């Protein structure tokens with residue numbers, strides 16, 4: 068399924084060419100624990116639909132999922148609540164503001180524009196917490212482990228969780244605002260706590276590449292051969308990744324890379340090239356939109372070289 072490509076060689080070359088292409092980027096510091104990240108790290112992985120996984124660079128590096136966990140929350144919520152319940156509470160339109168903006172919430176109907184900005188994912192965390200209570204994080208970790216095929220299971224990084232939870236004025240403002248207007252009809256602190264835990268799940272790029280390949284393979288994890296989500300959920304999640312995955316830089320990313328993807332402020336980006344493969348990159352320096360500078364460059368090259376747009 069890797070079309071006879073020397074995928075390992077392509078990843079090695081891309082990693083060595085792109086790892087220093089971080090010009091102008093700075094790692095996230097608003098979560099104090101992320102400010103401690105080694106900005107020189109770079110890792111790249113690909114997972115093909117025949118279940119092969121390739122990695123290059125600092126591929127043992129663990130980093131928190133941050134907003135890439137919004138893919139996990141949406142997939143899980145769609146599986147347990149269904150499309151109509153989820154999309155009655157969050158929209159499915161791109162957002163032209165930063166991921167933690169409060170402006171659109173107040174100006175529009177107060178319903179989050181989509182599930183891949185903070186307000187949308189806080190609402191999803193709230194509905195999951197409301198339904199599952201204390202079981203929620205364990206069930207989500209099991210689900211995320213299944214999406215990534217990680218043996219032994221993924222874990223929450225408690226240091227990142229505490230760091231984020233104790234400095235989250237902006238996310239608290241979003242959540243309390245939504246609660247005040249009725250669009251977050253769940254316990255605010257409970258919703259936020261689950262949201263922060265999701266953002267703090269530690270992963271490597273190989274985990275994320277396999278998660279991308281599960282989405283690219285219409286919901287069947289090609290490594291474990293376990294069906295994780297329905298075909299419809301995979302279509303919905305990848306569809307939204309195409310239009311909202313890189314916040315207010317999603318349009319530019321569509322031009323440069325053209326593959327469904329989701330970024331996080333830890334410096335990771337997970338991609339799902341439907342019918343082809345999952346890809347993931349990690350490089351902490353971010354551009355002004357909160358997306359990995361070298362990560363976008365590496366994916367742009369890979370998209371061309373591997374013809375991931377299908378042409």
Ligand code: GLN
Nearest residue numbers: 133134166185266331332
């Ligand atoms: N945990 C981060 C936050 O809530 C996630 C943001 C991101 O990765 N873009 O601010």
